Amino acid sequence: MTPSRRNLFGAAACGVIVATTGMTRAGLRDDSGPTLAMVLPVAHTTHGAVQGITRGGVHSFKGIPYADAPVGNYRFLRAPPLTRWEGRRNAFNYGPICPQSAVSQDEAQSEWSFLIQKGPVTVQSEDCLRINVWTPGLSDGGKRPIMLWLHPNGFMSGSGHEYLASDGANLAATQDVVVARINHRVGVMGHLHLADVGGTNFDDSGNAGMLDIIDALTWLGENAETFGGDPGNITVFGQSGGGSKTTVLMAMPQAKGLFHKAISQSGFGLKVHSPASAHALAHATMRSLGSLEGDVSTLQTAPASGLVEASLAAWYAIRRSDPDNPPSAYWQPVSGVPSLPAQPFADTAPEQARDIPMMVMTVRNESSPSIDAPENEALTWDEVRSRLAAQIGDVAGPAVEVTRQVYPSATPLDTLSIIQGRTFRIAARDLCERKAEQGGAPVYKAQFAWDTPVFSGRPRAFHTSDIPFVFNNTDLCDQATGGVDAARRLAATMSAAWARFARTGNPNGPGLSSWKPFNQVQRSTMVFSDRCQQTDDPGDEIDQVFRRLIR
Numbered sequence: 001m002t003p004s005r006r007n008l009f010g011a012a013a014c015g016v017i018v019a020t021t022g023m024t025r026a027g028l029r030d031d032s033g034p035t036l037a038m039v040l041p042v043a044h045t046t047h048g049a050v051q052g053i054t055r056g057g058v059h060s061f062k063g064i065p066y067a068d069a070p071v072g073n074y075r076f077l078r079a080p081p082l083t084r085w086e087g088r089r090n091a092f093n094y095g096p097i098c099p100q101s102a103v104s105q106d107e108a109q110s111e112w113s114f115l116i117q118k119g120p121v122t123v124q125s126e127d128c129l130r131i132n133v134w135t136p137g138l139s140d141g142g143k144r145p146i147m148l149w150l151h152p153n154g155f156m157s158g159s160g161h162e163y164l165a166s167d168g169a170n171l172a173a174t175q176d177v178v179v180a181r182i183n184h185r186v187g188v189m190g191h192l193h194l195a196d197v198g199g200t201n202f203d204d205s206g207n208a209g210m211l212d213i214i215d216a217l218t219w220l221g222e223n224a225e226t227f228g229g230d231p232g233n234i235t236v237f238g239q240s241g242g243g244s245k246t247t248v249l250m251a252m253p254q255a256k257g258l259f260h261k262a263i264s265q266s267g268f269g270l271k272v273h274s275p276a277s278a279h280a281l282a283h284a285t286m287r288s289l290g291s292l293e294g295d296v297s298t299l300q301t302a303p304a305s306g307l308v309e310a311s312l313a314a315w316y317a318i319r320r321s322d323p324d325n326p327p328s329a330y331w332q333p334v335s336g337v338p339s340l341p342a343q344p345f346a347d348t349a350p351e352q353a354r355d356i357p358m359m360v361m362t363v364r365n366e367s368s369p370s371i372d373a374p375e376n377e378a379l380t381w382d383e384v385r386s387r388l389a390a391q392i393g394d395v396a397g398p399a400v401e402v403t404r405q406v407y408p409s410a411t412p413l414d415t416l417s418i419i420q421g422r423t424f425r426i427a428a429r430d431l432c433e434r435k436a437e438q439g440g441a442p443v444y445k446a447q448f449a450w451d452t453p454v455f456s457g458r459p460r461a462f463h464t465s466d467i468p469f470v471f472n473n474t475d476l477c478d479q480a481t482g483g484v485d486a487a488r489r490l491a492a493t494m495s496a497a498w499a500r501f502a503r504t505g506n507p508n509g510p511g512l513s514s515w516k517p518f519n520q521v522q523r524s525t526m527v528f529s530d531r532c533q534q535t536d537d538p539g540d541e542i543d544q545v546f547r548r549l550i551r
Helices: 003-009 111-116 169-175 187-191 205-223 241-249 275-289 296-301 304-321 374-378 381-406 412-420 422-438 485-504 540-549
Strands: 023-029 035-045 048-051 053-055 058-065 088-090 130-135 144-150 178-182 229-239 261-265 358-363 443-448 524-528 533-536
Touching (some): 035 058, 130 205, 144 241, 169 178, 178 205, 187 205, 229 485, 241 261, 261 485, 275 296, 275 304, 358 422, 422 443, 422 540, 485 524
Parallel strands (some): 048 088, 144 229, 229 261, 261 358, 443 524
Antiparallel strands (some): 023 035, 035 048, 035 053, 053 058
């Protein structure tokens, strides 16, 4: 058992005793035989009591409903308000996840799946609106910052408990914060735009999944003090799709005042569907399902599995017919509707984001072409140019040359990785520029550049590799970090910086050189690696060239 796991679970598999009010004890048996007493804390939420588990000084409550099931006439609409329950509801296990496509056998056996360790799988159900909470204290007036994690996998799939790396126990224990993760509607269940066929009641159906997040934020604010948190200090943070959800929330009028700081990691959501592109995807789905045009009642009564299959068929069909514009095929929020009047950060930062401090981070190798293809390590310069030509046309050659000038020691594969990751870097910089131009609260920019030693270092600083460092879970996720001392040291630095930002709006502190906010003159970027140091936006020179070469 690794040190981190011992810290999380105590000396024995189930055995931490904490004397706290509102708790009961249950007898459990570990592998050595003796019966151990486990603390079962009780939290009294606004809608009823929940009973969780205490381990390592952290109380965890999993699978708590934050809204009632959006089924029947509520499918594709705002979820109905939560119904109060009597007695104590067990909150030991994660709740159901939104209906979505299953992972294929090939995906499940890939090196990528091994690296990210998706964690526990639960049943799929439309009754999926659940929140999980980790906290060091209950109703103790702690006024701890609350950190709500929004999960990866775009807006198309995933759940709040999918990644082992984002388990909240160690972050809560070491940084004295409240950590929460949620399940919400994704894919066709969360983003089917029916405004043109269902009438005004369905104006916001394309944003149902985002409205779920707003409902979860409302629940957090109402129950913050019960879990030892501060309702006036909530940070929303997420990676990849979770980062994009964060930026979209910053532009949603109903989210104003529900959170106070924001962190986006490798996902930026500057622009989402227009009503026209969302309409095209919705109608492709209806055709695939065989639903009559405008027959919303059929859509609301169709089996969820059929809807998911139809949405996948529509997605593939649009990608085949419009391969140069794949975002039009993706399930994502819709702008130009009451819940999201304008594109989030397409041209300027939304006015309601002015007073929200922000952190923005990419990883150096958002594209890691040799994770599941070790042979790519031997790519030649000609092979790299050929691959890129198929993606970006005749600008491939100039792109390779400017990359080699900026990164003279880069191998052909390194160069391919840098060029393929350009969209993440450019979007992150655009976001920072628009937030900085707005004035008001600062924006801090970062890059994660720590190379994992696993698989002979091939993955490099790969997409999602930052998550276990933010949550201080590098030993829990030693399959991705190697469980080495260097990873532990960096995790201690990063998790503390994230918690400081959540607490104060400023991430500076021990282990970091002076990290200045980003602005147009000094494009300050903190690079997180074995040595953390501020630079002037690594990759900026090359990406400025990409802006001119690649459209």
